[in-house]
Amino acid sequence: MSDWYRDFANSGFGTTLVKQLGLPRPAVLRRFEPGQPLLPGPAIIGSAGEGRLREALTELLRAEGVHVQSPVTADGATDGEKPAAVILDATGLRTPGDLASAHDFLSPAVKRLRATGRVLILADPPSDADSPAQAAARQALDGLVRSMAKELRGGSTANLVHVPEGAEASIASPVRFFLSGRSAYVDGQVMSVSPAELPKADDDEQLLAGKVAVVTGAARGIGAAIAKVMARDGAHVVAVDIPAAGDKLAEVANEIGGTALQLDITAADAPQRLIEHLRERHGGVDVVVHNAGITRDKLLVNMDAARWNSVMAVNLQAQLDITQALLDTEGALKPNARVVCVSSQSGIAGNRGQTNYAASKAGVIGMVRAWAPQFAERGATINAVAPGFIVTEMTAKMPFGTREVGSRINSLQQGGLPVDVAETIAWLSQPGSGGVNGQTVRVCGQSMLGA
Template sequence: MTDKYTAFVNGGFGKSLAKKLGLPQPAKLRRFKAGQALVSGPVLVVGSGSDADAVATYLLDGAGSSESIDVRRQAVEPSGSKWAAIVVVLTQVTAPGDLSEPILALGSQLRSVASSGRVIFVTRPAAAGLSPAVAAARNGAIGAMRSLAKELRAGATANAISITDDSAATSPSALSALRFFLSSRSAFVDGQIVAVSSEAGQVPESWAAPLAGKVAVVTGAAQGIGAAIAETLARDGATVVAVDVPAAGESLSKVANRIKGTALQLDITVPDAGAQIIEHAVARHGGIDIVVHNAGITRDKLLANMDNAKWDSVIAVNIESQLRINEALLASEHFTNAPRIVSLTSTSGIAGNRGQTNYGASKAGVIAMVASTSPLLAERGGTANAVAPGFIETKMTAKIPFATREVARRLNSLQQGGQPVDVAETIAFLASPASGGISGVTVRVCGQNMVGA
């Protein structure tokens, strides 16, 4: 689906007209293309201490690849270019007053951030047992980041990586999150915190193909977000089993053929769906490493008009099927080698949405499910996480009445809807071997707004 307004105001007469009338001018976001450099200009690292030095050194060394990155440590406007990213390392703050110098140094450089630039805070969590001053400083950093994300323009975003006190700022998962937020893969992720809870994870041999050798299953893969997920995981090196209902068989086969994977026609609500998925993946590809629970439905009605069929069908597809499949995975000897589960939830499961009590209940259930599943996978080096899309340009959102759709598009910090690939990129990041220290979390892909399904 396309956003004709955004296309109109980004060139020629439309751009001039929007500027004269003071209309919103959403930027054309920079999204990932094969061969693209991690960053497209100099990177400023703000902050003092060993963590800031380690992050700067990692970037200066090419961020795990042969790329050459221009890294600066002085908050001085770069000559002849703009900052592709500013990384603010605040892991050693101990009181709210410690935030002043680095954050105001950041503020002095914001006018020099490039279009689709990145601001990334690296912090520690305000965990229980800390002194009040330390907890206040750490949470203050998050509050500053979220507010800054609403101030940035021209497609720039702000996000945070929160690393536990017993984990290094350059642990595999911290670096995986840093690369994700620096890159154009995170185009529609804004105002978010990724919590790194351990030093687990393994840096891939190649960041260009981090999923090489992995077998991934994607449900609801025949179209839309599911197809984008399947394509993105395959691009990153995975062999993909594309799953969808028999009625979508033709579209499913096209997706599977396009990515050189296999198709499995299956109603995921049947009791033995998990067993069928495992059997197919093992028989055809020798194993199963990643499961993406993407399949979902809506049956919207105000609760006063809701009937059993609409309620029960949404619960059955969106949450009960995932629970049963996960039980089969956890009982299987084939899902034990640092496996990954990534579930699709929704901002409706966080903030609610009128006419979606059934959908909101199912998606809120998904968030709690991954948090509870996470420790069950930890002993086998696995993770369970969720991705919560906001307004994404799909066939479903295209059916929303025009006025409501336009409002939903413009309310977020980036003033536009996301694309299916934005959800897919976030899932690929969480599925990576390097992200083994990120588990039980929900990452919103919503441009920093709670609208959408």
């Protein structure tokens, strides 16, 4: 599924024409490939106030082989290589006045940011602030980041990570994710980490090595992409889909060296059958990706009970039932288990004709938030990913106009790919992502819907 417009706008003649017409020129995003360095160029790390993360960040990047430029060199000098990432440690903010230093650092540095660059700000959560002034300063970063994300061109992104006191050890995994090609379509987002006990030394290539991952709805589209990325990162994938999709499911399983499990997740005995299978074949499960979902669109006034009930059953109730059963069954979830639930932009912004779908997907967001503390207690996490406009077989069937508008109304001016969702999910599944819990990460290119 190629993006014809993006390809055209980046072709020789297309570039000229698009420029003259004043049309947007969607960039070719930097996506992750195995063996790729974390960043295609140096990084600049700055701080606003007395940040407590700068040293750890510098160490982390150097360990990844990233050349860290000093802000001084970057400021006005032209000899240095253009930075691929600009990172601001804003954990020292006390008042809105301190934000001036954020501006002083960011303005020249971002100016020199190369295409497909990354801006990442780390700050304390406003809710933990000592004073209204400090809360204001911290909250201000939201607006700053979201606006920057809209200003950046060339496939660059800007995101904000809240790091509460005590959660400093949790930043490595999110920092790597946001700087890498894995986060290509995650833009203008704000998320939080929390304190967690984390395993040491990650093998960046095979972050999921030895892990058993269940992916529901894996026969096609986003689910198949998730299965592939998880397998690429070393996981043994148990690919689940309804029996009627078994042939496509088998193809996916065979392509990635995983196993196929035909199961209707809405069946009453589905949780028990899934758990039995996982215990018998794998001695439990490390990662569960609740991806299976259906749409049965109709305006609310025309929607029958069947449409409502079937969407709820697949998209929400099955996730609840299976997760609950996993928690209740001794040994089903292995230590440091990860559950990732697929929500949707519709669940955040709503969508005409999708009251059922949006309700189910919003429900998922509430579900992970509520479950997060219980998961944290056992060293596990539960998170959601909310895809925006993702180019799939499903969207290929949309009318041309709807599809083009849908795919352009975001800061990256293009639709995301299933792999973008998959990379985000694979990141949340990593052992090192234990500090990310109860979050809903949007993979939407900073969509204008529900922003």
